[in-house]
Structure formats: C-alpha cells, structure tokens
Amino acid sequence: MTSSTVTVTTDAAHRRTGLSGVLARHWRTGVAAAGTVVSLSLLAPLPDEAQASVSAWSVLLAAVIYLTWGTARGELASRRLLSLQTAAVLGFGAVAVAAVAAGPDAARYVLAAGWLAHAAWDVAHHRMGRVVPRWYAEACLVSDLMISAALLAVGL
DSSP: OOHHHHHHHHHHHHHOOHHHHHHHHSHHHHHHHHHHHHHHHHHTTSOHHHHHHHHHHHHHHHHHHHHHHHHHTTTTOSHHHHHHHHHHHHHHHHHHHHHHHSOHHHHHHHHHHHHHHHHHHHHHHHHHTOSSOHHHHHHHHHHHHHHHHHHHHTOO
16 A cells, blocks of 8 residues: 555545544544543452552553654753653652552542543643654543543442
8 A cells, every 4th residue: 555545535534524534533532532442341350459559550651652762753942841851750659659549439539530630641742743643642541531531439
C-alpha cells in the first residue's frame, strides 16, 4: 500500500458523516475501549490487593509511556516540556505508591483520582497535539475514564 492510498483512505474517512464517519475516524478509541473491558474482566477475579497493585503500577506506566514516546519523537527537547513530563511521572509514581500502601478501600479512591488525573493529562496532550499522537491521547482518555468509573462504581 502506498502513502497515496493511505491518504485517500484517510481523506475518505474524514468526509464520511454520521455514525460511520465517527467510527472511521475514531476506530483506535474503540479498540482502546474494548481492550479496557477485556483488561478489567481479567483483573476482576484477582484478590483486591493484586488488583490495586496492577492498577497502581499501570497508572505510573501510562505516564512513563508519555515520557518515553515524547522523547522518541523528539518532542521533549525543550526543558519545559521535559520537566513537565518528568514531574508527571513522579506524581503518578506517588499515586502508585500511595495506592499500594493504602488498604483496598482507600486504594480504590486514590486510584480513581489518579486515573482521572491521567485523563486530564490526556486532554492536555490531545489539545496540544504534542508528545504523543492525538489519536493515542484520545484512546488513552477513554481508557482512563473507563478504569476510573469502574473503580468508583464497582471497586477493586
């Protein structure tokens, strides 16, 4: 497939209207939502402590992915952006440590707050159009919101 074929396909997807247009433009977000449902269903039978641990280290990993991807893309050459990404990793690391140290009842709220904070981080990156591709920030936003909602509605 040549790059002109990809361009034509992408342009055709952007011209579609209605539900088919939305699905064509945001299919990656649908994949992220489906992957989140599968991940949550795989975690459900685990003990509460294991669920908290996996969720805690995953919220840290989500921040590390942004730092790594931004570095690989050359987007963190400015000291300001690199400092912000590094501070985010440290902040989400603190959330992870706090959640693992807390009991399961408190951990669910710490983690829900952490995932909501990461969702806000996704919105900032989506609007900025830097560090990670916009489609990734959008897909991550949906996943983060689903995880946070599950933590608040169902718990660990």
